[in-house]
Amino acid sequence: MTPDLMEAGAEVRQHHAELEAQKESSGGRNASFGRLLTAGTPDFAHGVALYLDDVTVSFDGFKALNKLSLLINVGELRCIIGPNGAGKTTMMDVITGKTRPDLGTVSFGQNIDLLRLRENEIAEIGIGRKFQKPTVFEQLSVFENLELALKADRRARASLFSRLSGTQLDRIAEILTLIHLLPSAQRQAGLLSHGQKQWLEIGMLLMQDPKLLLLDEPVAGMTDEETERTAELFLSLEGQHSLVVVEHDMTFVDHLTQGKKKVTVLHEGSVLAEGLLSEVQANERVVEVYLGR
């Protein structure tokens, strides 16, 4: 292959990529031959955002996850419930690269094997995670917290010279309004209330513009009013983003699923039941697990 040929090939590819970008879909279908995949972008053509298969994690013989299999569709909002120690947080650790499973596969779209990537790489390809305990940068201002989360070049050298553009400022202002923290933009994040920190962390996730959001107990410590606003926020995100919400608060789950979305019950590291909230609540085994014998 001569350099000329390679250059010509690159040009053709560039041309096709530009054409592809203009198209909304290919003739009403997402999947088609000749579709160009950019490296590092998940392929959602088959409608699956996250795919966990037979994932097993054990800590000193204790199986935190036991052959867990789970499918999250693109744009889906999935609530995951389960008693303490069911493996909910471990599952999130596996997806975000914090814990490596002993067995199983985890993929994002159909092409990205998450088990090969490090935490920061997983975050960069579009998976955002909110921790159980709100984690924000306490010594920085609310504004600076969002600025760091803003989708931009993450490399060290680029950070030295980075300046915010007008569009980026607008984006930050937009998120600040959305999370009701605009008046506190210059406050130190450590001084916010627990509920506000939760919101700030959610805001930071949104700044990253992730395709999949993993939310670990997002409404813990929030007032009823805040909880309701959070539910509305999540419902507004549904469709454009895929969401996985781990929660104990059944009213919140009920509000999110609106009686028609699937809920997954985890128990001892695998899926115990899946279905509508009313169905799983009526499921005998689920009741048994939650209430004990």
Place this chain on the structure above:
Amino acid sequence: MMMNTPAASPSTLLEPPRGLLSPKGWLTVAISLLVVAVLVPALNLLVPEGHVLHMSDYAVGLVGKIMCYAICALAMDLIWGYTGILSLGHGLFFALGGYAMGMYLMRQIGRDGNYQSDLPDFMVFLDWKTLPWHWAVSDSFVLQMLLVLLVPGLLAFVFGFFAFRSRIKGVYFSIITQALTFAAMLLFFRNETGFGGNNGFTDFKRILGVPLAQPSTRMVLFVLTGLVLISFYLMARWIVQSKFGRVLQAIRDAENRVMFTGYNPLAYKLGIWTLSALMCGVAGALYVPQVGIINPGEMSAAASIEIAIWAAVGGRATLIGPIIGAFFVNGAKSWFTQAFPEFWLYFLGALFIAVTLFLPNGIVGLFQRPGGIVGLFKKNKGEQA
């Protein structure tokens, strides 16, 4: 206090003032420049001895030495105050820079040593006939100055790479750095290593052919140290005000969140760690010709811990604080060791405890409280009530 009302327009809310320094800050920098480059040389060289305003050679030497320490404290602030990584091995980088300069100064002695040999005295004493390999470029000022940067920088880079990649954090990292400097001290104590054993290097005669004892030479070194300190301060200010600096603080506050936000902390930590070591190396190289000696004592555990104490006493994560801390502690040290030599260590210990208990933000923290020093007492009263 910055309190924003919801009525303010979004743009004023969002764009915080981000000049490198406030006008007051620039004025302070300008005054420091004048003091270092004009006032001190004039008071020392032009004002006749015995005059009230004359600044003695001793005072110039002392301030010059403390400015070298202040560079180390500043370097410590970048890595500890801003990034949250406590290094108890920065004395090693300081000493390595010092040794690199010392090697050049040893070669500058030429045949004026006690044994009138081409080789440094300690080598003659050991009955060595030729220079060991690591002294190969010691005759060249330029190459040896490159080593001042390269040796601490490279060591820090390699050590940091493995430590940060293995995600060694907190107290474990501190202990390893402490062990590193201790191991290096043992190595440098050995005569076979070729760095003069426990005596180190001393008896320097000249630098770049100019006698070191000459007042003007000492003054040039003093001014140079002052300029380096001020430029390092400005550079550090620039770094911590960039997005890079905010990522460093984010790493200090919640490293997990930094990773899950898509940043790779390794590059950031390694960058600031290496820079910090380089700064210490430069400080060491400036220190040796002014003080006239370098020995493995600079690599002792206590020497590295002292750097951390200066930073803590002055006020972490303030940049100016550690510089003030270095001046305060070392000023007190030179006065105490003359007035009550036996009590210095007790005083240092008491000072550290007092700062930890009452001044978590150091000396600078005193002035940042609403109401200044008076506010401190008022607040304490309020807490007791």
